[in-house]
Amino acid sequence: MILYQAPRGTYDILPADQEYWQFVKSSIIDICRFYGYQKIDTPVFENAGLFVRSIGEETDIVEKEMYTFEDRGGEMMTLRPEGTASICRAYLEHGMHNLTQPVKLYYITQIFRYERPQAGRFRQHWQFGFEAIGDADPALDAEVIDMAWSLYSKLGLRDLVLKLNSIGCRNCRPQYLKTLREYYTDKIDRLCPDCKRRAERNTLRLLDCKNEACIPIAEQAPKSFDCLCTECSDHFDSLKKYLSILGLNFDVDHRLVRGLDYYTKTVFEIQPPGAKGAQSTIGGGGRYDDLIEELGGKAVSAVGFATGFERTILNLKSQDITIPAVANPSTFVAFLGQRAKDKAVEYVTQIRREGMSAILASGNRSLKAQMRQANALSANNTIIIGEDELKDGVVMLRDMSGGEQQRLAFEEVLNRLRG
RNA sequence: GUGGGUGUAGCUCAGCAGGUUAGAGCGUCAGGUUGUGGCCCUGAAGGCCGAGGGUUCGAGUCCCUUCACUCACCCCA
Numbered sequence: 001m002i003l004y005q006a007p008r009g010t011y012d013i014l015p016a017d018q019e020y021w022q023f024v025k026s027s028i029i030d031i032c033r034f035y036g037y038q039k040i041d042t043p044v045f046e047n048a049g050l051f052v053r054s055i056g057e058e059t060d061i062v063e064k065e066m067y068t069f070e071d072r073g074g075e076m077m078t079l080r081p082e083g084t085a086s087i088c089r090a091y092l093e094h095g096m097h098n099l100t101q102p103v104k105l106y107y108i109t110q111i112f113r114y115e116r117p118q119a120g121r122f123r124q125h126w127q128f129g130f131e132a133i134g135d136a137d138p139a140l141d142a143e144v145i146d147m148a149w150s151l152y153s154k155l156g157l158r159d160l161v162l163k164l165n166s167i168g169c170r171n172c173r174p175q176y177l178k179t180l181r182e183y184y185t186d187k188i189d190r191l192c193p194d195c196k197r198r199a200e201r202n203t204l205r206l207l208d209c210k211n212e213a214c215i216p217i218a219e220q221a222p223k224s225f226d227c228l229c230t231e232c233s234d235h236f237d238s239l240k241k242y243l244s245i246l247g248l249n250f251d252v253d254h255r256l257v258r259g260l261d262y263y264t265k266t267v268f269e270i271q272p273p274g275a276k277g278a279q280s281t282i283g284g285g286g287r288y289d290d291l292i293e294e295l296g297g298k299a300v301s302a303v304g305f306a307t308g309f310e311r312t313i314l315n316l317k318s319q320d321i322t323i324p325a326v327a328n329p330s331t332f333v334a335f336l337g338q339r340a341k342d343k344a345v346e347y348v349t350q351i352r353r354e355g356m357s358a359i360l361a362s363g364n365r366s367l368k369a370q371m372r373q374a375n376a377l378s379a380n381n382t383i384i385i386g387e388d389e390l391k392d393g394v395v396m397l398r399d400m401s402g403g404e405q406q407r408l409a410f411e412e413v414l415n416r417l418r419g
Numbered sequence: 420g421u422g423g424g425u426g427u428a429g430c431u432c433a434g435c436a437g438g439u440u441a442g443a444g445c446g447u448c449a450g451g452u453u454g455u456g457g458c459c460c461u462g463a464a465g466g467c468c469g470a471g472g473g474u475u476c477g478a479g480u481c482c483c484u485u486c487a488c489u490c491a492c493c494c495c496a
Contacts (some may be wrong), residue, residue: 005487065494082495118492120496121495122496126496129496194493210493211493259494259495307496310496365449366449369456370455376456382456388454400456
C-alpha cells in the first residue's frame, strides 16, 4: 500500500518525458536571446495583495483559485497564480525605470491555481512568459505577438490561430461598458446564471461566455473596438498594420476579453486547431498600461505574453511533432572477474577524464547481462575486459551498432573514441 | 464548486450470469555457450483486485459508503 501520491493537480515529469521539456525550454531560450529578452526569476510566493490588486478582485483567479496562506509572521502570502504581477513588482523594486526602456524580461516558472484538474490544466503548472515594459508603441505589441508566433513555429506547431481584440483604456472603456450594459438591460433574463452575476460585477466577461444561450446575445453585442477613444483606435489600427507587415494573419474577435483585469488596449490569444474547452488557448497576452502605476509606480506602459508548457507539449504530441534527438554517445565498460573489474574502474575514469561519457557495468553479473545493460543504455561502444585481455594487456572494443569487435591496446581505444 | 467515466501486476488491459491456487501482452530479472546485446525460445519475480462495511456457504464479480484518478462545465496556460 503506497502511502503518498502526488497531490491533486500535480504530477512528476518523468525522464521519458523530459526531452519534450528540454526541447521547449531550449527553444524559448533561443527565441528570447534572439529578441533581446533577459531572464528574471521571482519568488514562488508574494504578498497576497500584489495579486489581488493586479489581477482584480472580481476575477475567478482571485475569488477562488489562489493558494493563499498566513505565514508565521501573520502576513498573507500567495503562491503566484500568474507571472506578470511579480515582474512588475520587481521592475519597481529595482528601479528598472532608470534603465533604457523598454525593459525586456522573460521567465520560466511554476504557476499555482487551485482548480479541478483536467487535460491540460493543473494546480501546479509551468508557464513561459515575457514582458516588454516601458513603451506604448503598438510596434512593440506586434513584436510580442510575432515573438510568441515564432516560438510556436520553431517548435513546429501548425495551423494555429491568432485572435485579436482591443478592449480600450480607462478613458474609453467606461463609456463602452455603459453601452454594453444598456444593450444587456432587456436581455438579462435570457442569460445563464453566471452571466446574470457578470452583468453586475464584471460586464466585459459577458462577452466570452460559452453558454449556448448567451453566445448569440454576445455576438450581437456592441463591439469594444467600435467604442475606442482616438488614442486606442489609432493604436489598434497601427497594430493591425504592423501585423500585416509581419505577414501574421489574425482574426479580430470582439468577444475576446481575457480573464485578468489589468489588460488595456491590445488583448490576444493563440489557439491550436480544433480548439475547445480547457485547451482552447495555448497562450495569450496583451497590453497593461496601468498596472505599474496601480502598483505604486509612475505610469509605465507595458505588453506581455504567456504560454503554458503542458498545453504546448500536449499539442506537440497531438500534432506528432518529433523532438530533435539528443546525441548521447557513450561507452559501456563490461568486465569478468575482480581483477578485470579493477581495470574497468580505472578505464572508465580515464575515458571520463578525456571528456567523454562512459558507464561502468553494475554489479558482478554475467557478461550476457552486462551486454543487455549496454544495449538498454544505447551505448555506442562496449569495452570488454576479461582474463584473456588482462593477460595480453589489451581490451575488447565492440561496436554496438554492427557488432564488430577487436582486441586493442587501451590507448588505441581512447584514440578511436576521440575520433 | 457541479456533472459523467474509471479504479485488477511497473505499464496497457482480460476476468463471461458470484464458485477451488487471479490471467495475458509489454517491461524487469534469469537461463538457452566456457566470455558477448538487439530477434527468438524457456522460466522467475511481481497483485490483501483503491479503501471500509454489507448480502451470501462463498465476492475481483452484487449493494452501500468513502477515497483516488480521469473527462467535461466555469475560467484560464
